[in-house]
Amino acid sequence: MIPELGHILMIITFVISTMQCCYWLYNLRYTNIDVVRVLQKGSLINFLFIFLSFLILTYSFITSDFSLLIVSNNSHTLKPLIYKISGVWGNHEGSLLLWVLILSAFTFFVSFKDSINSKLLASIIGVQTVILSLFLAFILFTSNPFERVDELPLDGRGLNPLLQDPGLALHPPMLYIGYVGLSVSFSFAVAALITGEINKDWARQMRPWIAIAWSALTIGIALGSWWAYYELGWGGWWFWDPVENASFMPWLVATALLHCVRILEKKLIFINWTILLSILAFSFSLLGTFIVRSGLLTSVHAFASDPSRGVFILIILGISIGVPLILYTIKSSSFNDEKGNFDIVSKESAILVNNLFLTTATLTVLIGTLYPLFLDAINGNKVSIGPAYYNATFAPIMAPVVFLMAVAPFLNWKKYTDKNFIKKIIFLSAVTFLGGTLLYLIEEKSIFALICGSLSIWLFTGVITDLISKIREAKVKFKNINQFFFFITKINLGIHLAHIGVAIFLAGVTGEQFYKSEYNVRKKVGDIINIGTKSLKFDKIENIEGPNYHSLMATFSLYEKNKFISKLRPEKRFYTNEKSQTTEAAILSDFWGDTYLVLGEGDNKTGWSLRIYSNPLVSWIWAGAFFMAVGGIFSVTQKSSRFRNV
Amino acid sequence: MNRKYKMIIIFSFLFLFSNELELFAKSIDDEININNRTRVISQNIRCLVCQNQSIDESNSELAKDLKILIREKLIAGVSNEEIYGYLRERYGDYILLKPPLNLNTTLLWFLPFIVLIFGSILIFKIIKSNQK
Numbered sequence: 001m002i003p004e005l006g007h008i009l010m011i012i013t014f015v016i017s018t019m020q021c022c023y024w025l026y027n028l029r030y031t032n033i034d035v036v037r038v039l040q041k042g043s044l045i046n047f048l049f050i051f052l053s054f055l056i057l058t059y060s061f062i063t064s065d066f067s068l069l070i071v072s073n074n075s076h077t078l079k080p081l082i083y084k085i086s087g088v089w090g091n092h093e094g095s096l097l098l099w100v101l102i103l104s105a106f107t108f109f110v111s112f113k114d115s116i117n118s119k120l121l122a123s124i125i126g127v128q129t130v131i132l133s134l135f136l137a138f139i140l141f142t143s144n145p146f147e148r149v150d151e152l153p154l155d156g157r158g159l160n161p162l163l164q165d166p167g168l169a170l171h172p173p174m175l176y177i178g179y180v181g182l183s184v185s186f187s188f189a190v191a192a193l194i195t196g197e198i199n200k201d202w203a204r205q206m207r208p209w210i211a212i213a214w215s216a217l218t219i220g221i222a223l224g225s226w227w228a229y230y231e232l233g234w235g236g237w238w239f240w241d242p243v244e245n246a247s248f249m250p251w252l253v254a255t256a257l258l259h260c261v262r263i264l265e266k267k268l269i270f271i272n273w274t275i276l277l278s279i280l281a282f283s284f285s286l287l288g289t290f291i292v293r294s295g296l297l298t299s300v301h302a303f304a305s306d307p308s309r310g311v312f313i314l315i316i317l318g319i320s321i322g323v324p325l326i327l328y329t330i331k332s333s334s335f336n337d338e339k340g341n342f343d344i345v346s347k348e349s350a351i352l353v354n355n356l357f358l359t360t361a362t363l364t365v366l367i368g369t370l371y372p373l374f375l376d377a378i379n380g381n382k383v384s385i386g387p388a389y390y391n392a393t394f395a396p397i398m399a400p401v402v403f404l405m406a407v408a409p410f411l412n413w414k415k416y417t418d419k420n421f422i423k424k425i426i427f428l429s430a431v432t433f434l435g436g437t438l439l440y441l442i443e444e445k446s447i448f449a450l451i452c453g454s455l456s457i458w459l460f461t462g463v464i465t466d467l468i469s470k471i472r473e474a475k476v477k478f479k480n481i482n483q484f485f486f487f488i489t490k491i492n493l494g495i496h497l498a499h500i501g502v503a504i505f506l507a508g509v510t511g512e513q514f515y516k517s518e519y520n521v522r523k524k525v526g527d528i529i530n531i532g533t534k535s536l537k538f539d540k541i542e543n544i545e546g547p548n549y550h551s552l553m554a555t556f557s558l559y560e561k562n563k564f565i566s567k568l569r570p571e572k573r574f575y576t577n578e579k580s581q582t583t584e585a586a587i588l589s590d591f592w593g594d595t596y597l598v599l600g601e602g603d604n605k606t607g608w609s610l611r612i613y614s615n616p617l618v619s620w621i622w623a624g625a626f627f628m629a630v631g632g633i634f635s636v637t638q639k640s641s642r643f644r645n646v
Numbered sequence: 647m648n649r650k651y652k653m654i655i656i657f658s659f660l661f662l663f664s665n666e667l668e669l670f671a672k673s674i675d676d677e678i679n680i681n682n683r684t685r686v687i688s689q690n691i692r693c694l695v696c697q698n699q700s701i702d703e704s705n706s707e708l709a710k711d712l713k714i715l716i717r718e719k720l721i722a723g724v725s726n727e728e729i730y731g732y733l734r735e736r737y738g739d740y741i742l743l744k745p746p747l748n749l750n751t752t753l754l755w756f757l758p759f760i761v762l763i764f765g766s767i768l769i770f771k772i773i774k775s776n777q778k
Binding site: 234236239241242269339340341342343344348349352353356357359360363364367368371375379381382383384385386387388389392393397600 | 689690692698699700703705738739740741742743744745750751753754755757758759761762765766769772773774775776777778
């Protein structure tokens with residue numbers, strides 16, 4: 001009875017949202033505040049109903065209601081509670097419901113922004129609701145989470161053991177907040193095309209939404225990468241897997257958009273480009289959502305693939321990407337840019353160059369992801385595209401971006417006026433040269449290691465230099481907390497945080513990519529393994545019973561120069577219900593790097609095969625991403641144009 | 647026996663077996679070299695039975711066999727390029743994670759850079775036209 005209520009709520013929401021779309025389209029020419037009020041009420045109801053229906057699905061998972069198909073396929077009575085809850089979105093149907101829930105939440109929040117003029121706001125809610133009802137239709141007609149089974153099974157089939165991890169509780173929701181958050185800027189862009197009006201306020205109202213989505217996406221991607229790092233057991237953190245690429249492409253476009261929209265806040269130039277980027281960012285999100293589900297590309301995320309849904313997916317993609325693009329080609333010529341009047345060396349130029357490189361980088365990832373499909377369709381040839389391709393194309397395209405990122409914040413809007421610009425560059429070069437030499441002396445690796453490490457130092461120095469000079473310029477005395485916040489908004493701390501995040505990330509990449517070492521050994525209990533300055537003692541190996549698995553757990557003691565540091569306990573887990581096995585690496589992280597230990601096959605007579613990685617600075621990769629996201633959140637509070645260089 | 651004689655004996659032994667010692671040192675070097683080369687090649691070979699993994703990352707039987715095969719070939723003195731060629735002949739382009747440059751992959755390799763060049767020209771023009 002309760003699941004049916006969830007189903008009915010979804011049907012009602014579908015009907016309401018479709019009616020809302022019709023109402024919006026019918027009143028398109030005469031939108032006023034009353035129309036907005038009706039749409040607001042609609043989006044509130046949609047949000048509440050979908051939230052309820054989501055709660056009902058969660059309830060069914062918690063109570064292990066195996067009369068529901070997806071519960072019996074993806075859950076089990078013995079599964080710990082946290083995985084019963086996160087199991088809600090560990091499958092195709094449930095994850096789509098989460099997607100729709102987040103979409104309705106964003107629609108609800110943006111719809112009550114009365115500071116947006118009502119003509120624009122009506123269209124923003126309208127566009128959001130069109131997407132909402134398309135997705136509801138997709139769920140109701142092809143992927144109903146409340147479908148019942150014919151015969152009640154004794155117990156569920158359980159969840160894929162790789163997904164039974166705290167990562168599942170956080171990674172998909174954050175990623176989806178990022179994906180779906182980009183729908184708001186998309187709706188801003190489509191609404192601008194429909195109403196034919198655009199002004200600086202449009203850009204100002206839109207930027208916080210991009211920043212929130214971008215930050216969530218950053219965290220979501222970083223969590224996924226971290227999860228893969230500790231769970232998959234081969235020590236890598238980014239595999240250029242099609243699904244990773246699918247989440248990375250909207251991130252790259254959103255990054256470009258986040259920079260580009262700042263120009264528009266100052267002056268009405270590059271209007272069309274900003275609109276196009278907004279449309280593309282969400283289009284890539286949609287592509288990302290569906291690339292996982294279409295079964296077109298194989299990847300570790302293939303849990304959701306089902307080709308039979310392909311046609312419906314194509315229709316949704318066609319409407320939500322095609323229609324705006326057609327609208328764009330028709331209407332974009334009606335927006336006329338002002339004359340820019342900026343110097344060649346100015347913030348505007350720097351942001352344009354940033355956009356060029358970021359979009360080219362996105363294109364590279366797109367080509368790398370879809371080329372195998374494209375080639376197969378053209379002449380049936382099969383080709384694989386691995387990290388080597390991206391190292392040769394993506395990396396050299398992104399290197400100039402990082403190079404520019406350090407110096408671009410020195411520049412002013414419009415005019416090249418900073419007399420210290422050259423001085424700062426000389427200072428940066430000197431520090432980078434010293435740092436690079438030091439890196440070379442510590443341990444000589446390839447030229448790429450040197451470039452990557454030096455770029456990190458270059459950027460780090462650049463951000464610090466900029467921060468110091470901004471603090472000097474600001475001349476604020478801290479008397480109370482308000483002044484402190486005023487100060488933060490005045491110096492654009494968000495930018496500094498995000499950019500320093502990139503520097504930290506790059507330092508991590510340098511360490512992990514070029515300075516890591518690997519040891520493959522076969523050892524018996526009692527043996528000692530030497531890894532660099534550390535040594536591992538094999539203490540014991542034993543069988544342990546988990547809540548829904550058997551585990552073979554080895555215990556090692558890690559010593560550094562004969563001083564005991566910690567115990568390491570790598571495991572191999574056998575999940576009996578799911579009939580599969582996972583390796584749980586034992587990882588000891590500290591500031592300077594990780595010791596990563598994987599237990600392989602073996603027995604007590606011949607010894608156990610062990611893989612040990614020493615990954616210097618690897619956690620800086622995710623720390624960097626965290627800084628970027630925090631920077632993004634900070635930039636939401638920053639009302640740039642009101643304070644600086646107006 | 648005093649120390650002097652000991653040293654003479656040791657050195658004469660060293661001298662006698664210097665050739666062998668050199669060979670031994672070289673064999674250790676070779677061993678490390680072969681291991682490193684096996685890994686580099688493995689990272690660029692797709693595990694055909696896995697979901698998007700290289701044979702270096704995979705523990706599947708096929709991956710193990712291929713790694714042994716690559717190792718044996720390296721010991722036999724075959725060059726990296728020849729091994730890639732051999733695997734490509736046996737399994738097709740699909741097995742190479744770094745796609746070779748040929749007619750099929752021209753677009754793949756050059757499009758990003760072509761776009762970058764034309765984009766740069768465009769951006770330069772835009773910046774010029776917006777000057778005071």
